[in-house]
Amino acid sequence: MRSVLYISLICFALPCLAQSLPAKHAAKALAGQGVLEQALKQASAQQLRVVQGKILLSGKNPALSGGFVALERHELEHNVFAALPVPRLENMKLGIVAPTAKQKEIIFTKYADLAEKTRAFKAEIDGLLYYQSRPSERRELSVQEKQYWLEKISALSRELNILSLSVEETDPVFMRIKKYLRYALSVVAPEMEGAFLDLFPTDSRTDRVLKVEEFYLHDPTANRFELWRNFFKKENPTQLVPKGLKIAVLNDRQSFLWAIEESYQEKLLFKGHYVKTYAHAANLLDDMRVGRETFDVILSDLHVPGGGGYHVVQTLRARGYKGVIIAASAYPELTYMAQALYKRGFDGMFAIPEIFELNPHWYDRLNQGLRNYFYYRHTNGWMR
Incomplete structure (x- = not known):
């Protein structure tokens, strides 16, 4: 009788077991x-x-x-x-x-x-x-x-x-x-796809069309009519630079900062303007944030402790800063580089080699570049 009961239980359990196997598998x-x-x-x-x-x-x-x-x-x-x-x-x-x-x-x-x-x-x-x-x-x-x-x-x-x-x-x-x-x-x-996520934040401008030679602060190439017009209007790059500019120079290479300060003291560089140098981006940003310093022009290396040029330009533009920010870097003058920096909020770039300050009359390049920027701004009517 017991064996019959076991057989009955097995027969009853087999269908249930068969149904559960597919689910487990x-x-x-x-x-x-x-x-x-x-x-x-x-x-x-x-x-x-x-x-x-x-x-x-x-x-x-x-x-x-x-x-x-x-x-x-x-x-x-x-x-x-x-x-x-x-x-x-x-x-x-x-x-x-x-x-x-x-x-x-x-x-x-x-x-x-x-x-x-x-x-x-x-x-x-x-x-x-x-x-x-x-x-x-x-x-x-x-x-x-x-x-x-x-x-x-x-x-x-x-x-x-x-x-x-x-x-x-x-x-x-x-x-x-x-x-x-x-x-x-x-x-x-x-x-x-492929045209949406741009990793260069855009500093939207409607007042300026990017031209690479202007961005790299090359000397103007005016035609004859423009030269005569500027002569009679007494418009030249030297006269178009505002007087008494406050200029900050950010660079982590101490020899470059010493050369800037020495040439400024000797009135060879940025004569008639106020110049202050920084080796750390955080110090520059803090001075401007709390109002200890205000600057009309900032010359910044792209890679500096505390953020460098990229961080500085992004932070200041986000704060609503309308001043001039010019990159100073050993990178060559490349079109895509100008486009990328322009999108981020830079106004121009000095493409200067390493140990640039050892060249004779090196400061002339910076003086002329600053004059060129304000000439282009006046001629093209740029206004942030």
């Missing part, structure tokens, strides 16, 4: 192969085709498929399914030289805040990114939806742009945020 498969594998298996084989490693809708040209986003394993796994790294102060890669403890604290606060905002944005949009990558689920986004997501991507992108001035682009958190925003953009608005 499915769970193991899901864990072992990843969610993406399951998504691929659910799509009909007739709907998919592989072209150069990308899975596309069968029979459709990707260029004509309404912005179809290719379903790529690594894109989903590294963007949608992967969490953003947690920002840590000790792991943050700063892009400024010898920052103060206060600067580190301020930068990290912005750094962590951007990571948190991106994490919240990711939680909101990940579902859309996943389903838009599935051929069977993909749909055309409305104009209103695109606008909604683009505004969010744009806002985060602007914060990333500003952060790039003080954090290295090789920083792990920075790289992941940048990559994720680009991926989200490629899904939401593929037509804008």
Whole structure:
């Protein structure tokens, strides 16, 4: 009787066990192969085709498929399914030289805040990114939806742009945020991919059109009519420089600062103006912030402790500074360099070699460059 009871129990349990096995195997498969594998298996084989490693809708040209986003394993796994790294102060890669403890604290606060905002944005949009990558689920986004997501991507992108001035682009958190925003953009608005996230913050100007020779403060090349006109108007670069300018020179090379101070004292450099030198960007910014000093013109090296020229120009333009900021660097005169600096808010650049101050009459280049800037500003009607 007992054996009959055991047999009955076994017969009763087998169907239940059989029903539970597929679920257990499915769970193991899901864990072992990843969610993406399951998504691929659910799509009909007739709907998919592989072209150069990308899975596309069968029979459709990707260029004509309404912005179809290719379903790529690594894109989903590294963007949608992967969490953003947690920002840590000790792991943050700063892009400024010898920052103060206060600067580190301020930068990290912005750094962590951007990571948190991106994490919240990711939680909101990940579902859309996943389903838009599935051929069977993909749909055309409305104009209103695109606008909604683009505004969010744009806002985060602007914060990333500003952060790039003080954090290295090789920083792990920075790289992941940048990559994720680009991926989200490629899904939401593929037509804008590659032309949206510009890591050079734009200092928008309507009063000036960039000309490379003017940006590098070359001597004016006026035609005969302009020369005669300027002669009768008594307009020449020397007369157009305002009197009594206050000029700051920021450079971490002490020999250069000594040469500036010595030549200024001997009235060979910037005669008739006030000149003060700085070796650290934080000191210059602090003096201007609290009103200890006001400057009409700032000559700044691009790489200086406390932030350098990039940090200085971004900080001062954000404060509403309308004065002249001219870069002084050993970089050669390149068109893209002029465009990048101009976008960031610089007004010009002295491309001067290392140990420039050892050249005979080196100060003439700076004097003439300053005159050229004010000549161009007057002639072209520049006004910030």
